[in-house]
Amino acid sequence: MNRYAMFSKIVLSSLARRRSRMLVALLAVGIGGTVFLGMGAVYYDIPRQMGREFRSYGANLILVPAGEEASLSLEDAARATALLPAEQLIGATPFRYETMYYNMQGLTVAGADLEAARKTSPYWQVEGDWPRTDEEVLAGLDIAEHIRLYAGSSVTLEIAPPEGRRFKKELRVSGVVRSGGAEDGFILMPLRGLEALLGNPGRANVVEISIAATGEQISLLAEEIRAVVPEVTPRLVRRIADSETTVLNKLQVLVYLVTAVVLFLTMICVGTTMMTVVMERRREIGLKKAIGAGNRAIIAEFMGEGLTLALAGGILGSFSGYFFAQAVSLSVFGRGVTLPFFLVLLTLGASLSVTILASLIPVTRATDVEPALVLRGE
Numbered sequence: 001m002n003r004y005a006m007f008s009k010i011v012l013s014s015l016a017r018r019r020s021r022m023l024v025a026l027l028a029v030g031i032g033g034t035v036f037l038g039m040g041a042v043y044y045d046i047p048r049q050m051g052r053e054f055r056s057y058g059a060n061l062i063l064v065p066a067g068e069e070a071s072l073s074l075e076d077a078a079r080a081t082a083l084l085p086a087e088q089l090i091g092a093t094p095f096r097y098e099t100m101y102y103n104m105q106g107l108t109v110a111g112a113d114l115e116a117a118r119k120t121s122p123y124w125q126v127e128g129d130w131p132r133t134d135e136e137v138l139a140g141l142d143i144a145e146h147i148r149l150y151a152g153s154s155v156t157l158e159i160a161p162p163e164g165r166r167f168k169k170e171l172r173v174s175g176v177v178r179s180g181g182a183e184d185g186f187i188l189m190p191l192r193g194l195e196a197l198l199g200n201p202g203r204a205n206v207v208e209i210s211i212a213a214t215g216e217q218i219s220l221l222a223e224e225i226r227a228v229v230p231e232v233t234p235r236l237v238r239r240i241a242d243s244e245t246t247v248l249n250k251l252q253v254l255v256y257l258v259t260a261v262v263l264f265l266t267m268i269c270v271g272t273t274m275m276t277v278v279m280e281r282r283r284e285i286g287l288k289k290a291i292g293a294g295n296r297a298i299i300a301e302f303m304g305e306g307l308t309l310a311l312a313g314g315i316l317g318s319f320s321g322y323f324f325a326q327a328v329s330l331s332v333f334g335r336g337v338t339l340p341f342f343l344v345l346l347t348l349g350a351s352l353s354v355t356i357l358a359s360l361i362p363v364t365r366a367t368d369v370e371p372a373l374v375l376r377g378e
Contacts, residue, residue, distance in 0.1 A: 029316075030313040031318065035324070036347050036350050037343055038321045038322075039259045039260070041338070045338050062234070063209065064205075073203060077092070080234065089209070091116045091120040091211035092116060092118045095205060111194025114138075120208050121183075121208070124177050124183065131189065134288065136189070138156070139188075140183050145368075150176060151174060154171065157187075159197055187254065218236055263354055268356040270358035271358035275362040278362045298367055318344045325337045
């Protein structure tokens with residue numbers, strides 16, 4: 001039997017003789033690894049998960065005309081949107097605002113890609129149905145209450161096109177929309193329907209974009225759009241982008257704190273267990289020293305036991321940490337978490353580091369044992 005096989009046998013037999021105490025240390029390392037991997041996976045995936053959650057609050061980037069132009073070309077808007085990462089883009093909705101008249105009173109009519117609006121503005125609540133044809137509209141809640149509109153009713157609007165005579169058009173109200181914002185004061189209709197009534201197709205006053213990205217990432221994308229498509233001016237919706245960044249930072253700090261506390265408690269548990277083992281084996285250590293074992297051999301044996309525990313606990317923590325991360329993500333975000341492989345390697349590294357640090361003081365105490373005193377029973 002070579003020296004390495006003998007060393008392994010000594011380490012494993014020592015662990016087996018004190019399996020109840022070592023089981024406690026193994027579970028401590030395993031729990032530490034579980035929390036480290038689980039929190040690491042959540043931390044790594046928080047921007048993606050929270051980005052999707054924040055998209056329910058509406059657009060976080062808008063495109064407006066550059067300079068003094070009143071409207072922008074939908075072709076230019078499409079070029080700008082194409083610069084955004086497709087896997088992060090939730091939706092892009094062009095809006096065109098025009099004034100029409102009801103009983104001599106001016107109303108704002110917004111033409112929009114309503115199918116895209118359902119993605120960029122999922123917080124809109126529609127009582128009734130979304131428009132299915134170009135001659136159906138949504139009435140904002142405030143307008144509906146003011147002129148007594150409801151799903152299934154009709155409204156006759158007087159339209160003043162840029163060229164030609166005024167005319168009236170009867171439109172069917174398919175539903176009433178409640179957004180809590182400016183849309184409550186608008187009549188909303190499909191953009192194609194508005195273009196058919198007023199002409200000048202392919203133009204919009206603003207394009208609202210919802211993208212799953214942090215405020216810093218959106219700022220970089222906005223700079224790229226500004227450089228590549230000078231006809232368009234991108235602007236961040238600060239109240240959403242800043243809120244998202246603030247919440248993400250606080251959640252990430254919380255993950256740091258929880259992980260640090262658990263690893264510290266793991267280190268205390270492992271250190272206490274190893275210290276107890278050293279005290280129980282003082283006579284054994286003294287005997288080994290008396291027959292010629294040096295401090296290096298004593299250190300190697302105890303560190304071998306600690307590293308074996310760390311490796312086993314790290315593997316255990318990696319398996320259980322995956323399920324822990326999935327459970328946290330499903331309960332909080334309603335979807336699974338992505339687990340990159342490098343987190344498994346970090347978990348093993350963290351388990352080894354914590355165990356080594358926890359074993360330093362007990363191992364130092366083991367090397368301080370005086371053979372003569374111990375063997376005399378002192």
